[in-house]
Amino acid sequence: MCLTEKPRFFITQSRKAPELCAKENKTKENMIRIILTIAILLFNCLTFSQTAKKENYTLTIIRGKVAKKNKQTFWITPTTLTNNTKDTLRYYSMSCSWQIFYSVDSNKLQVEGKDCDKNIPTILTLAPGKSRTVEIRLLMSSKINSSKIKFKIGFNLMKVSSIQKELDYDFKEQQKKNNIIWSNIISR
Incomplete structure:
Protein backbone atom coordinates (compact mmCIF):
# COMPACT_ATOMS: atom_id res chain seq x y z
CA MET A 1 0.00 0.00 0.00
CA CYS A 2 1.35 3.46 -0.88
CA LEU A 3 1.53 6.09 1.83
CA THR A 4 2.43 9.75 1.64
CA GLU A 5 4.31 9.61 4.91
CA LYS A 6 6.67 6.66 5.07
CA PRO A 7 7.12 4.83 8.35
CA ARG A 8 10.73 4.05 9.37
CA PHE A 9 10.69 0.48 8.04
CA PHE A 10 10.02 1.76 4.47
CA ILE A 11 13.29 3.71 4.47
CA THR A 12 15.23 0.59 3.58
CA GLN A 13 13.09 -0.12 0.49
CA SER A 14 14.59 0.29 -2.95
CA ARG A 15 13.96 3.25 -5.24
CA LYS A 16 11.25 1.32 -7.13
CA ALA A 17 8.76 1.68 -4.26
CA PRO A 18 7.70 5.27 -5.18
CA GLU A 19 7.31 4.25 -8.83
CA LEU A 20 5.12 1.31 -7.82
CA CYS A 21 3.05 3.58 -5.58
CA ALA A 22 2.53 6.07 -8.39
CA LYS A 23 1.52 3.28 -10.76
CA GLU A 24 -0.88 1.81 -8.19
CA ASN A 25 -2.47 5.22 -7.56
CA LYS A 26 -2.95 5.79 -11.31
CA THR A 27 -4.59 2.39 -11.66
CA LYS A 28 -6.98 3.21 -8.80
CA GLU A 29 -7.78 6.61 -10.33
CA ASN A 30 -8.49 5.00 -13.71
CA MET A 31 -10.76 2.39 -12.12
CA ILE A 32 -12.70 5.10 -10.30
CA ARG A 33 -13.09 7.06 -13.55
CA ILE A 34 -14.32 3.96 -15.38
CA ILE A 35 -16.83 3.12 -12.63
CA LEU A 36 -18.13 6.71 -12.54
CA THR A 37 -18.44 6.81 -16.33
CA ILE A 38 -20.41 3.56 -16.37
CA ALA A 39 -22.67 4.80 -13.55
CA ILE A 40 -23.38 8.06 -15.39
CA LEU A 41 -24.12 6.24 -18.65
CA LEU A 42 -26.50 3.81 -16.93
CA PHE A 43 -28.30 6.65 -15.17
CA ASN A 44 -28.71 8.56 -18.45
CA CYS A 45 -29.96 5.47 -20.29
CA LEU A 46 -32.57 4.77 -17.64
CA THR A 47 -33.69 8.39 -17.49
CA PHE A 48 -34.00 8.88 -21.25
CA SER A 49 -35.64 5.52 -21.92
CA GLN A 50 -38.44 6.32 -19.46
CA THR A 51 -39.13 9.80 -20.82
CA ALA A 52 -38.91 8.70 -24.45
CA LYS A 53 -41.67 6.11 -23.99
CA LYS A 54 -44.10 8.70 -22.71
CA GLU A 55 -43.40 11.13 -25.53
CA ASN A 56 -43.33 8.71 -28.48
Whole structure:
Protein backbone atom coordinates (compact mmCIF):
# COMPACT_ATOMS: atom_id res chain seq x y z
CA MET A 1 0.00 0.00 0.00
CA CYS A 2 1.35 3.46 -0.88
CA LEU A 3 1.53 6.09 1.83
CA THR A 4 2.43 9.75 1.64
CA GLU A 5 4.31 9.61 4.91
CA LYS A 6 6.67 6.66 5.07
CA PRO A 7 7.12 4.83 8.35
CA ARG A 8 10.73 4.05 9.37
CA PHE A 9 10.69 0.48 8.04
CA PHE A 10 10.02 1.76 4.47
CA ILE A 11 13.29 3.71 4.47
CA THR A 12 15.23 0.59 3.58
CA GLN A 13 13.09 -0.12 0.49
CA SER A 14 14.59 0.29 -2.95
CA ARG A 15 13.96 3.25 -5.24
CA LYS A 16 11.25 1.32 -7.13
CA ALA A 17 8.76 1.68 -4.26
CA PRO A 18 7.70 5.27 -5.18
CA GLU A 19 7.31 4.25 -8.83
CA LEU A 20 5.12 1.31 -7.82
CA CYS A 21 3.05 3.58 -5.58
CA ALA A 22 2.53 6.07 -8.39
CA LYS A 23 1.52 3.28 -10.76
CA GLU A 24 -0.88 1.81 -8.19
CA ASN A 25 -2.47 5.22 -7.56
CA LYS A 26 -2.95 5.79 -11.31
CA THR A 27 -4.59 2.39 -11.66
CA LYS A 28 -6.98 3.21 -8.80
CA GLU A 29 -7.78 6.61 -10.33
CA ASN A 30 -8.49 5.00 -13.71
CA MET A 31 -10.76 2.39 -12.12
CA ILE A 32 -12.70 5.10 -10.30
CA ARG A 33 -13.09 7.06 -13.55
CA ILE A 34 -14.32 3.96 -15.38
CA ILE A 35 -16.83 3.12 -12.63
CA LEU A 36 -18.13 6.71 -12.54
CA THR A 37 -18.44 6.81 -16.33
CA ILE A 38 -20.41 3.56 -16.37
CA ALA A 39 -22.67 4.80 -13.55
CA ILE A 40 -23.38 8.06 -15.39
CA LEU A 41 -24.12 6.24 -18.65
CA LEU A 42 -26.50 3.81 -16.93
CA PHE A 43 -28.30 6.65 -15.17
CA ASN A 44 -28.71 8.56 -18.45
CA CYS A 45 -29.96 5.47 -20.29
CA LEU A 46 -32.57 4.77 -17.64
CA THR A 47 -33.69 8.39 -17.49
CA PHE A 48 -34.00 8.88 -21.25
CA SER A 49 -35.64 5.52 -21.92
CA GLN A 50 -38.44 6.32 -19.46
CA THR A 51 -39.13 9.80 -20.82
CA ALA A 52 -38.91 8.70 -24.45
CA LYS A 53 -41.67 6.11 -23.99
CA LYS A 54 -44.10 8.70 -22.71
CA GLU A 55 -43.40 11.13 -25.53
CA ASN A 56 -43.33 8.71 -28.48
CA TYR A 57 -47.11 8.64 -28.82
CA THR A 58 -49.63 11.05 -27.38
CA LEU A 59 -53.36 10.83 -26.93
CA THR A 60 -55.25 14.11 -26.85
CA ILE A 61 -58.92 14.68 -26.15
CA ILE A 62 -61.00 17.81 -26.47
CA ARG A 63 -64.29 18.72 -24.93
CA GLY A 64 -66.95 17.28 -27.19
CA LYS A 65 -70.68 17.66 -27.36
CA VAL A 66 -73.42 16.00 -25.37
CA ALA A 67 -75.99 13.96 -27.29
CA LYS A 68 -79.14 12.17 -26.16
CA LYS A 69 -80.45 8.99 -27.74
CA ASN A 70 -83.06 6.53 -26.43
CA LYS A 71 -83.13 8.18 -22.99
CA GLN A 72 -79.36 7.83 -22.68
CA THR A 73 -76.87 10.67 -22.55
CA PHE A 74 -73.55 10.45 -24.38
CA TRP A 75 -70.52 12.66 -24.27
CA ILE A 76 -68.98 12.56 -27.75
CA THR A 77 -65.26 13.17 -27.34
CA PRO A 78 -62.83 13.64 -30.26
CA THR A 79 -59.72 11.61 -29.39
CA THR A 80 -56.46 12.02 -31.31
CA LEU A 81 -53.51 9.62 -31.37
CA THR A 82 -50.26 11.26 -32.54
CA ASN A 83 -47.07 9.50 -33.63
CA ASN A 84 -44.16 11.65 -32.40
CA THR A 85 -41.46 9.22 -33.59
CA LYS A 86 -39.46 9.10 -36.83
CA ASP A 87 -40.88 5.65 -37.64
CA THR A 88 -44.24 4.57 -38.99
CA LEU A 89 -46.42 3.17 -36.23
CA ARG A 90 -48.20 -0.12 -36.95
CA TYR A 91 -50.83 -1.14 -34.42
CA TYR A 92 -53.81 -3.42 -34.02
CA SER A 93 -57.43 -2.39 -34.16
CA MET A 94 -60.68 -4.16 -34.99
CA SER A 95 -62.72 -3.79 -38.17
CA CYS A 96 -65.88 -2.98 -36.22
CA SER A 97 -65.40 -2.84 -32.45
CA TRP A 98 -62.31 -0.61 -32.40
CA GLN A 99 -63.70 0.95 -29.21
CA ILE A 100 -62.45 -2.02 -27.14
CA PHE A 101 -58.97 -0.47 -27.26
CA TYR A 102 -60.22 2.60 -25.38
CA SER A 103 -61.04 3.02 -21.71
CA VAL A 104 -61.98 5.86 -19.39
CA ASP A 105 -60.73 6.51 -15.86
CA SER A 106 -64.12 7.55 -14.43
CA ASN A 107 -66.62 4.98 -13.20
CA LYS A 108 -69.39 7.44 -14.11
CA LEU A 109 -68.56 7.11 -17.81
CA GLN A 110 -68.36 4.09 -20.08
CA VAL A 111 -66.99 3.75 -23.61
CA GLU A 112 -69.91 2.76 -25.83
CA GLY A 113 -69.33 -0.46 -27.73
CA LYS A 114 -70.84 -1.61 -31.01
CA ASP A 115 -72.79 -4.65 -32.10
CA CYS A 116 -70.95 -6.15 -35.04
CA ASP A 117 -71.93 -8.71 -37.67
CA LYS A 118 -68.31 -9.13 -38.71
CA ASN A 119 -65.39 -8.15 -36.54
CA ILE A 120 -61.80 -9.07 -37.37
CA PRO A 121 -58.39 -7.74 -36.31
CA THR A 122 -56.87 -5.12 -38.59
CA ILE A 123 -53.51 -3.37 -38.67
CA LEU A 124 -53.51 0.41 -38.86
CA THR A 125 -50.51 2.56 -39.73
CA LEU A 126 -49.67 6.07 -38.63
CA ALA A 127 -46.84 7.91 -40.39
CA PRO A 128 -44.21 9.86 -38.44
CA GLY A 129 -45.58 13.16 -37.14
CA LYS A 130 -49.14 12.30 -38.20
CA SER A 131 -52.33 11.92 -36.16
CA ARG A 132 -55.57 9.96 -36.32
CA THR A 133 -58.78 11.19 -34.67
CA VAL A 134 -61.80 9.12 -33.70
CA GLU A 135 -64.94 10.11 -31.85
CA ILE A 136 -65.40 8.21 -28.62
CA ARG A 137 -68.97 8.02 -27.36
CA LEU A 138 -68.99 7.96 -23.58
CA LEU A 139 -72.21 6.78 -21.97
CA MET A 140 -72.90 8.99 -18.96
CA SER A 141 -74.40 7.55 -15.80
CA SER A 142 -77.89 8.91 -15.12
CA LYS A 143 -76.76 9.76 -11.57
CA ILE A 144 -73.99 12.06 -12.74
CA ASN A 145 -73.86 15.82 -12.58
CA SER A 146 -72.21 16.46 -15.95
CA SER A 147 -71.00 19.91 -14.90
CA LYS A 148 -68.68 18.39 -12.28
CA ILE A 149 -67.15 15.49 -14.19
CA LYS A 150 -63.41 15.21 -14.79
CA PHE A 151 -61.83 12.36 -16.79
CA LYS A 152 -59.19 11.14 -19.19
CA ILE A 153 -59.28 8.48 -21.90
CA GLY A 154 -56.79 5.67 -22.34
CA PHE A 155 -55.78 3.88 -25.53
CA ASN A 156 -54.34 0.35 -25.36
CA LEU A 157 -51.60 0.58 -27.98
CA MET A 158 -50.75 -2.89 -29.30
CA LYS A 159 -47.82 -2.28 -31.63
CA VAL A 160 -47.28 -4.62 -34.58
CA SER A 161 -43.87 -5.58 -35.97
CA SER A 162 -43.19 -5.61 -39.71
CA ILE A 163 -43.50 -9.40 -39.85
CA GLN A 164 -46.76 -9.72 -37.91
CA LYS A 165 -50.09 -10.17 -39.68
CA GLU A 166 -53.71 -9.54 -38.69
CA LEU A 167 -54.15 -13.16 -37.63
CA ASP A 168 -51.26 -12.87 -35.14
CA TYR A 169 -53.52 -10.71 -32.96
CA ASP A 170 -53.65 -11.92 -29.34
CA PHE A 171 -57.09 -11.39 -27.74
CA LYS A 172 -55.76 -12.20 -24.27
CA GLU A 173 -53.00 -9.61 -24.60
CA GLN A 174 -55.56 -6.97 -25.57
CA GLN A 175 -57.62 -7.69 -22.46
CA LYS A 176 -54.58 -7.21 -20.20
CA LYS A 177 -54.34 -3.56 -21.29
CA ASN A 178 -50.61 -3.38 -20.53
CA ASN A 179 -49.78 -0.57 -22.98
CA ILE A 180 -52.26 2.16 -22.19
CA ILE A 181 -51.46 5.70 -23.28
CA TRP A 182 -53.48 8.18 -21.23
CA SER A 183 -54.81 11.44 -22.59
CA ASN A 184 -54.93 14.84 -21.02
CA ILE A 185 -57.66 15.44 -18.42
CA ILE A 186 -60.76 17.39 -19.33
CA SER A 187 -63.70 18.52 -17.25
CA ARG A 188 -67.14 19.65 -18.19
